């Protein structure tokens with residue numbers, strides 16, 4: 321079985337790819353439009369530098385080689401969503417090529433990453449075809465894989481990984497990903513076009529795998545064709561011949577001369593699964609748990625990195641998980657640190673989180689007694705040291721440090737409690 325994907329995602333820019341119209345979604349159709357994104361004759365596209373920069377960053381995190389000089393083509397087709405009769409896209413001189421994305425079982429090769437414009441939206445109502453140009457000209461990247469995926473499970477893993485990598489580039493693909501699936505169990509390639517959303521993509525793949533399997537089991541061969549996914553019936557259907565036979569003509573886009581991308585500073589982002597692996601190896605986190613915590617949560621990632629190596633990994637994970645339940649993972653690192661001092665046995669309360677955010681002391685009575693008990697024990701075992709500490713703040717700090725480290729308490733809290741216990745007097 322061979323599965324390849326062409327995934328289209330919208331880039332988070334303020335304005336469209338070739339004009340200054342806003343990309344913001346509006347209730348009213350045809351509000352954010354101008355002659356360029358409506359394809360009027362004589363209008364000239366002006367390339368959005370930020371869109372190219374984000375696309376370059378995406379190509380980079382997907383392990384692609386980056387082209388310094390890119391150019392555009394006109395992909396010619398006749399359809400109401402494109403009044404100028406071509407879509408501006410990339411072909412041979414795309415921004416990225418030859419990348420790879422690692423999933424647990426293998427590496428999925430990325431053939432290319434290219435920039436293109438979204439066409440208008442077609443609405444069919446009461447026998448009419450309506451056009452909304454708000455979407456027209458929104459910048460997209462198309463990510464094309466090699467047919468390296470060989471099961472539904474691998475498709476799931478790949479989409480999870482891609483979603484997580486793109487999330488750290490500011491792209492939410494859960495919201496509006498569009499993909500074409502190429503699936504072949506036999507000799508011929510079947511293309512399932514324009515599937516929207518990750519769930520539909522997986523469902524469409526599962527259906528198509530079963531369908532082709534059944535044909536092969538009957539001793540026949542699936543034919544080469546284009547299909548589409550019917551979301552209501554949850555099945556793929558053969559597309560009308562006209563659509564299936566569509567062949568695009570490509571011509572060089574002369575309105576956009578070769579564009580030099582070398583000056584665009586890429587956002588290196590992170591590859592969350594790789595970070596989870598490295599942090600786990602270095603500090604003893606549970607890799608699976610960490611991966612789930614950070615894969616779609618950059619605040620959780622920020623907090624974990626801020627405390628890794630200084631606190632017990634289990635305490636860090638427990639506090640982050642609890643913060644997520646409260647929807648409070650955006651707290652400052654200082655507030656997070658105060659909560660870490662409470663330890664993993666204690667469940668956080670709204671009050672504790674609010675106090676931590678205000679920088680107020682949040683010691684719980686349970687924890688306070690616990691610390692007092694451990695301090696007393698430490699004093700019993702180190703009487704001479706406490707003698708010395710009476711006159712020497714350096715020794716005092718040493719004791720605080722030792723107790724905090726030994727029992728994994730927050731040093732600030734230990735210091736306060738010792739002070740209240742009057743042990744250095």
Ligand SMILES: [Zn+2]
Pocket residue numbers: 336339340341352353354355356357358457
């Ligand atoms: Zn426009």
